[in-house]
Amino acid sequence: MSTLTIFLIVLAVILAAGLAWFQYGARKKALKLRWWYLGLRFASVFLLLLLLINPSIKQTTYTIVKPVLAILTDDSSSLTSIADTTQVKKLVSALSANEEINERFEVKQYRFGSELSLSNKLSFAQGETNVEKALSDVARIHNESTAPIIVVTDGNQTYGRDYQYVNLPKEHVVYPLIVGDTTHYNDVYIKHLNVNRYSYLNNEFPVEAILGYSGEGDIETTFSLRKNGQTVYTREVRFSNENSTQIISFNVKATQTGVQTYVAGLSPLQDEKNIENNSAYFGIEVIDERTKVLILSSFVHPDLGAIKTAIEGNEQREAEIKINPTGDISVEDYQMLVFYQPNAGLKLYLDKSKAIGINSLVITGTQTDYTLLTEYGIEKQNTTQTEDYLPVFNPNYSVFQFEDIGFRDFPPLNDSFGKISITKPHEVLLYRQISSFNTTDPLLFSVEENSRRMVFLLGENSWKWRAKSYRDTESFESFDGFVNSLVQFLSSTKKRSRLSLDYTSFYNGGENLIIGATYVDKNYQFDPGASLTISLSHKETNEKINRPMLLKANNFQVKLSDMPPGEYDFTVKVADKNISASGSFTLIPFNAEAQFLRADVTKLKALATNTNGTVFYPYQVEEMINRLMADEKYTPVQIGQDKVVPLIDWKYLLALIVTLFSIEWFLRKYNGLI
Numbered sequence: 001m002s003t004l005t006i007f008l009i010v011l012a013v014i015l016a017a018g019l020a021w022f023q024y025g026a027r028k029k030a031l032k033l034r035w036w037y038l039g040l041r042f043a044s045v046f047l048l049l050l051l052l053i054n055p056s057i058k059q060t061t062y063t064i065v066k067p068v069l070a071i072l073t074d075d076s077s078s079l080t081s082i083a084d085t086t087q088v089k090k091l092v093s094a095l096s097a098n099e100e101i102n103e104r105f106e107v108k109q110y111r112f113g114s115e116l117s118l119s120n121k122l123s124f125a126q127g128e129t130n131v132e133k134a135l136s137d138v139a140r141i142h143n144e145s146t147a148p149i150i151v152v153t154d155g156n157q158t159y160g161r162d163y164q165y166v167n168l169p170k171e172h173v174v175y176p177l178i179v180g181d182t183t184h185y186n187d188v189y190i191k192h193l194n195v196n197r198y199s200y201l202n203n204e205f206p207v208e209a210i211l212g213y214s215g216e217g218d219i220e221t222t223f224s225l226r227k228n229g230q231t232v233y234t235r236e237v238r239f240s241n242e243n244s245t246q247i248i249s250f251n252v253k254a255t256q257t258g259v260q261t262y263v264a265g266l267s268p269l270q271d272e273k274n275i276e277n278n279s280a281y282f283g284i285e286v287i288d289e290r291t292k293v294l295i296l297s298s299f300v301h302p303d304l305g306a307i308k309t310a311i312e313g314n315e316q317r318e319a320e321i322k323i324n325p326t327g328d329i330s331v332e333d334y335q336m337l338v339f340y341q342p343n344a345g346l347k348l349y350l351d352k353s354k355a356i357g358i359n360s361l362v363i364t365g366t367q368t369d370y371t372l373l374t375e376y377g378i379e380k381q382n383t384t385q386t387e388d389y390l391p392v393f394n395p396n397y398s399v400f401q402f403e404d405i406g407f408r409d410f411p412p413l414n415d416s417f418g419k420i421s422i423t424k425p426h427e428v429l430l431y432r433q434i435s436s437f438n439t440t441d442p443l444l445f446s447v448e449e450n451s452r453r454m455v456f457l458l459g460e461n462s463w464k465w466r467a468k469s470y471r472d473t474e475s476f477e478s479f480d481g482f483v484n485s486l487v488q489f490l491s492s493t494k495k496r497s498r499l500s501l502d503y504t505s506f507y508n509g510g511e512n513l514i515i516g517a518t519y520v521d522k523n524y525q526f527d528p529g530a531s532l533t534i535s536l537s538h539k540e541t542n543e544k545i546n547r548p549m550l551l552k553a554n555n556f557q558v559k560l561s562d563m564p565p566g567e568y569d570f571t572v573k574v575a576d577k578n579i580s581a582s583g584s585f586t587l588i589p590f591n592a593e594a595q596f597l598r599a600d601v602t603k604l605k606a607l608a609t610n611t612n613g614t615v616f617y618p619y620q621v622e623e624m625i626n627r628l629m630a631d632e633k634y635t636p637v638q639i640g641q642d643k644v645v646p647l648i649d650w651k652y653l654l655a656l657i658v659t660l661f662s663i664e665w666f667l668r669k670y671n672g673l674i
Contacts, residue, residue: 008053016046033667040667044660051648051657059643066636067146069105069628070138071096074153074179075122076113076129078596081274082154083180085124091179091618092152096120100629104636110138114159127561129153130160139172146171146633148613150624154180155600164606174611175624180599186215188239188266189277197504200316201288204251209264211246213239222267223248227260237266254286259506259567259586277596281588283506291491293319294331296349297340303363304340306463310483313476317487325349331358335491338362341460343369359453359490365460366416376454377424377447380416388412389459390433391443399427399446400489405478410468413443413459420458424449432458446489453490498522499574499581502555506586513560513587517549517572519579531575532556539567565589 020042024034073092079085096107111119112134113126131153138149149172157163168174191210199205211223218240225233237246254260265279272278293311297304304321311319319338322329324345331337337353337360339346350372353360362373370380391407407430420441430444447454469479502516515534521527532549545563549556549572565587573580601615608615616624628634647653 005055012049016042019045040660040664047657054646054648056644056646061641063639064636065639066106067634068142070108070147070149072110072134072151075111076126078156079124088179128158131157132161132163132166135166139168149174152177155604156596164603174613176604176608176615178599178617182599182601185273186269188213188221190280193280193282195282198285199254201286204253206251209248213244224265226263257286257288259283259285283588285505291317292334293336294334295321295338296325296346298343298345302463306466310480313480314484341365341368342372357452361455363457377422380420381418383416383418385417387417392431392433394428397429405482411464414461415459455486499579501581501583508588515558517556526554534558534572536568536570
């Protein structure tokens with residue numbers, strides 16, 4: 001308190017005493033209850049002056065701060081097979097309720113599987129375990145305090161970074177309490193399967209199986225791969241103490257389209273305890289990318305054979321040539337048409353392809369009737385004179401990736417002479433060159449109109465290009481790749497939809513099953529205000545599941561968990577709109593938690609060493625408690641907090657002043673002084 005404040009308080013005492021004496025003590029006639037009046041007036045005036053001076057008063061409060069003891073309990077399903085979960089619950093309950101522990105620590109109970117949660121309700125049903133994430137999350141939550149961590153677990157982790165190398169602050173010492181069987185048994189198991197998610201029909205896809213063995217002595221077992229109950233691959237496998245891991249690589253032919261489920265398995269040993277980890281499922285989506293191409297012409301020409309051979313160089317494509325076709329051809333059965341030098345005989349099919357919207361490649365030449373191409377934006381006057389046109393590559397073509405395969409050295413194409421004009425928007429791939437004169441006339445160009453794609457090659461004798469390509473490189477690969485680039489462009493007919501789905505054709509059991517959807521308005525702008533729902537149906541059981549889809553960033557998502565394996569159909573609908581999209585997927589059975597045979601003591605010991613902790617077992621709980629109680633780092637601390645409070649904040653003081661004035665007034669009134 002400052003000197004000035006003390007001086008003002010003393011002055012307030014003098015003024016209050018003087019005013020009280022002047023009013024009551026200086027009277028010649030003695031008053032009844034004089035000293036009461038004097039005391040009341042002095043106290044009320046002094047307190048009022050003191051309130052005006054408003055001195056500050058320092059208050060000190062003391063609190064006991066206990067260190068936090070975080071008890072993390074593994075809530076994954078692996079404990080159900082290698083530990084007594086009832087005993088684990090009793091162990092955790094007794095530990096958290098221990099009087100000594102609660103007197104020394106502020107106990108926080110957590111459970112974890114794939115995520116950490118503040119709870120003591122254990123179900124041992126979570127399908128994934130991430131020990132490293134649980135430890136790191138607790139360290140972040142209690143980053144400003146000393147917080148030892150007791151982690152009750154079997155040490156088996158299904159995903160995430162290796163927890164034995166977790167980097168925690170020194171304040172977070174980890175004491176693993178190992179639960180679960182620690183006995184060594186002979187066990188063969190499938191560590192991992194490396195497989196592509198997709199394959200093309202009739203192609204072979206590679207499979208790599210990483211197999212493991214834990215036990216004593218040499219053993220022999222059989223690895224097999226089965227599909228729909230039929231064995232597609234088998235092999236004898238030998239293990240020993242020195243050779244406990246085997247890697248098997250082989251190829252499997254994809255013979256059916258759609259999602260195909262395979263089961264890889266190891267024959268169990270005679271005394272094997274856990275056979276859950278002897279098998280593993282995987283799925284692969286087999287895609288039929290075969291494209292049927294129809295080549296139409298009114299006469300035979302070497303170009304036809306060259307184009308057909310180039311197209312069929314890709315095993316997923318099939319080309320068929322029709323000379324002087326009749327009207328009984330169903331062009332709807334083909335993904336792409338090739339019109340070679342269209343004339344009156346091909347007009348019917350030109351009209352059909354336009355009406356249906358089939359993408360087409362049009363190749364012209366000296367026998368082309370250009371009047372048929374006027375409606376496609378090509379205007380040229382037919383003449384009897386012909387001209388050779390050399391190709392000039394356009395590096396600025398941007399519709400799809402297109403490489404220069406040496407066009408400048410290719411022989412010229414032959415076509416009728418005349419100026420050509422294109423009246424529709426187009427992109428030029430190759431320009432024409434006449435002798436040594438470059439022109440801006442297109443030789444090869446593409447047109448897109450009303451979701452239909454067309455490519456025009458204005459000249460015949462492209463078979464010479466294929467021959468020149470082979471002569472230069474001793475391979476038809478560059479020319480055939482050029483033709484297949486055109487076919488790929490023309491056979492892609494995907495239309496943009498206002499509602500699009502994001503999902504895969506199969507999911508492994510235990511992994512995050514997330515289906516996404518994007519919805520746009522009529523202007524194709526993302527609409528975050530839409531309401532989307534998803535309906536799923538299990539094909540075998542007909543079980544129905546309906547869920548809302550939640551907005552996340554720029555799409556809608558639904559996360560599905562605890563679903564039984566099998567094939568599902570689903571439909572996503574937009575509320576109040578007649579818009580929906582459907583799909584299907586297969587959920588492949590897999591339980592990562594069932595693959596473990598015993599507790600991972602080695603990693604838990606490494607974790608304790610890395611964090612300066614100690615490993616304990618259930619029968620050593622008392623020893624662990626004594627260790628915690630004896631460690632001086634975990635002593636509760638008394639913290640004093642000083643708080644400066646202005647006197648004017650004391651509401652009771654104002655009430656006291658009012659009360660004193662009221663009592664004085666009442667006494668004066670009662671005794672007739674007012």
